[in-house]
Amino acid sequence: MLNGKRILLIVAGGIAAFKSLELIRRLRERGASVRCVITAAGAQFVTPLSLQALSEDRVYSDMFSLTDESEMGHIELSREADLLVVAPATANILARMAAGLADDLAATVVLATDKPVLAAPAMNVRMWTHAATVANVETLKKRGVTFVGPNDGAMACNEHGPGRMSEPEEIVAAIEGMLTAERPPFEKPPFEKPLTGKRAVVTSGPTREAIDPVRYISNHSSGKQGHAIASALARLGAEVTLVSGPVAIADPTGLRTVHVESADQMLAACLAAGTVDIAVCAAAVADWKAAHPAASKIKKKAGSEPPALELAPNPDILATLSNLGAKPGAKRPALVVGFAAETENLVANAIDKRKRKGCDWILANDVSAAAGTFGGEHNTVHLISAAGVEDWPTLAKGDVASRLADRIALHFSRPPKAEAAE
Ligand code: PMT
Numbered sequence: 001m002l003n004g005k006r007i008l009l010i011v012a013g014g015i016a017a018f019k020s021l022e023l024i025r026r027l028r029e030r031g032a033s034v035r036c037v038i039t040a041a042g043a044q045f046v047t048p049l050s051l052q053a054l055s056e057d058r059v060y061s062d063m064f065s066l067t068d069e070s071e072m073g074h075i076e077l078s079r080e081a082d083l084l085v086v087a088p089a090t091a092n093i094l095a096r097m098a099a100g101l102a103d104d105l106a107a108t109v110v111l112a113t114d115k116p117v118l119a120a121p122a123m124n125v126r127m128w129t130h131a132a133t134v135a136n137v138e139t140l141k142k143r144g145v146t147f148v149g150p151n152d153g154a155m156a157c158n159e160h161g162p163g164r165m166s167e168p169e170e171i172v173a174a175i176e177g178m179l180t181a182e183r184p185p186f187e188k189p190p191f192e193k194p195l196t197g198k199r200a201v202v203t204s205g206p207t208r209e210a211i212d213p214v215r216y217i218s219n220h221s222s223g224k225q226g227h228a229i230a231s232a233l234a235r236l237g238a239e240v241t242l243v244s245g246p247v248a249i250a251d252p253t254g255l256r257t258v259h260v261e262s263a264d265q266m267l268a269a270c271l272a273a274g275t276v277d278i279a280v281c282a283a284a285v286a287d288w289k290a291a292h293p294a295a296s297k298i299k300k301k302a303g304s305e306p307p308a309l310e311l312a313p314n315p316d317i318l319a320t321l322s323n324l325g326a327k328p329g330a331k332r333p334a335l336v337v338g339f340a341a342e343t344e345n346l347v348a349n350a351i352d353k354r355k356r357k358g359c360d361w362i363l364a365n366d367v368s369a370a371a372g373t374f375g376g377e378h379n380t381v382h383l384i385s386a387a388g389v390e391d392w393p394t395l396a397k398g399d400v401a402s403r404l405a406d407r408i409a410l411h412f413s414r415p416p417k418a419e420a421a422e
Helices: 017-029 048-055 066-071 074-079 091-099 105-112 125-129 131-142 168-179 224-235 263-272 317-322 346-357 397-413 416-421
Strands: 006-011 033-038 083-089 117-121 151-154 160-164 199-204 209-212 215-217 239-244 256-259 278-281 288-290 311-313 335-342 361-366 381-385 388-391
Touching: 006 017, 006 048, 006 105, 017 033, 017 048, 017 083, 017 168, 033 048, 033 105, 074 105, 083 091, 083 105, 083 168, 091 105, 091 117, 091 131, 117 168, 125 131, 125 160, 168 224, 199 224, 199 263, 215 288, 224 239, 224 278, 224 397, 239 263, 263 317, 278 317, 317 335, 317 346, 335 346, 335 397, 346 361, 346 381, 381 397
Parallel strands: 006 033, 006 083, 083 117, 199 239, 199 278, 209 288, 239 256, 278 335, 335 361
Antiparallel strands: 151 160, 209 215, 288 311, 361 381, 381 388
C-alpha cells in the first residue's frame, strides 16, 4: 500500500502518455496522492483536464505562470513529493535530465528535487538503442535515477523491440519497491556502515524454467523480500550483487543487479560474483526444470493426448554456496543464509532444511495462501541458527530485511565463538 505517499507524476510527450492516466488511477487506489506536471508535448497526447480529473488536483505545466508560482513555487513542487515519476520518459526528457537542463517546468522540477526519481522510458526502439540515449540512461543511473522498463513488444510505429512503456501495474510495483522499505534507525545520522568492506550476494524473485520458447515453470515470488534484503545490506555499507529472477519491481539503487531467468543462470551469476563474505538466498528457485525443453513451440494436435512433461532437478544454489569450501580454490562465504518456504510443520521442516543444505542460518516463513507471503507486503519469520530458534513478529518486508541486515552486522562484529551463544 502507498497510504499517504505523495507522487509527483511528470507526463512527457509520447503515445504512452495514455497509460499515465491509468497509472494515476492505480496509485490513488493504493492510497497515494498524485500531482501532475505535463510538458507541452505531453499535452498533445493527453489533456491536462484528464490528468486533473483523475488526480483531483491542479495540473502544472507552465514555468512562468504567476498563478502557479504564487500557489506552489517550482522548487516546492519538486520537494514536497515523496517520489518523482517520469512516465512516459521520452528520449527528449531523458536527454534534458542527463544534461541538467531547466528549460521547462518538468525538467526544472527534476533538476531541483532532492527526492528519489523513477523513470519509465517509452520511445521507438531505435531511439532507445541509440548511443546517445544509452549514454544518457547510464548517466542518470549513476546519479541514482531508478528505471522501470521499457518492455519488449510491438510499438505504435509498427516496429518491434524494447521501448514500450511498462504497464501501470509494473510502475506501481516499482514505486512500492522504492517507497515501502522502512528507513531503519542506523540510517539516521551519524550514518553507521558496519558492513563496509564486506561483499554480499543476494538471490531474489522466482526462476523461470523454459518448457518451450513460449511456456515456462515458475512461481509467485515477487522479489520484494530479496530486493529489500539486498538494499538493507547495501545501506549498511556492504558491496552487494543482487541476482534477480524475472520480477516487476525496480532494481534497488546503491548496488549491482544481475538479471537472470533460470536456476542454472542464477547459480552461474552467484558464482560469477566472486568471493563473498555473505550469501543470502531469498529466491524461490524452481526445484525442477523441463528435462528436454523444446526448441520450438510445442503444437497442440487435435485429438491427441497432452504431451508428457519430463522433469529434471535444478542445481541447489543454497547448498552449492554452503558447501563451496569443499572444492579447491572456491571459498565458502563466511555466513550463508537461506529461506525455508513451508506450508506445514514450519519450524521443524526448516531446522531439517538448514542441516541438509549446510547453511548457517535459515529464515522459516509460512507460504500457505492464507499467509499471503508470496507477493505480499509482510512476512512472519523464524530465524534458525545453531543456537536455536528466534521468533520474529509479523513485519513489513523492509523491516524483516533491516532486522536481518542488523543481525548480520552484529555477527561480523563479534568474535567467532560468540555465535553459539547468539
Ligand atoms: O519474493 P516475495 O514475494 O517477497 O516472497 C518472499 C519469499 C516467500 C519467496 C521468500 O521469503 C522465501 O521464502 N524464499 C525462499 C523460497 C524457497 O524456494 O524456499 P525452499 O524452502 O523451496 O528453498 C529453501 C532454500 O533453498 C531457499 O533459500 C532457496 O532460495 C534455496 N534453493 C531452493 C531450491 C534450489 N534449487 N536452489 C536453492 O538455492
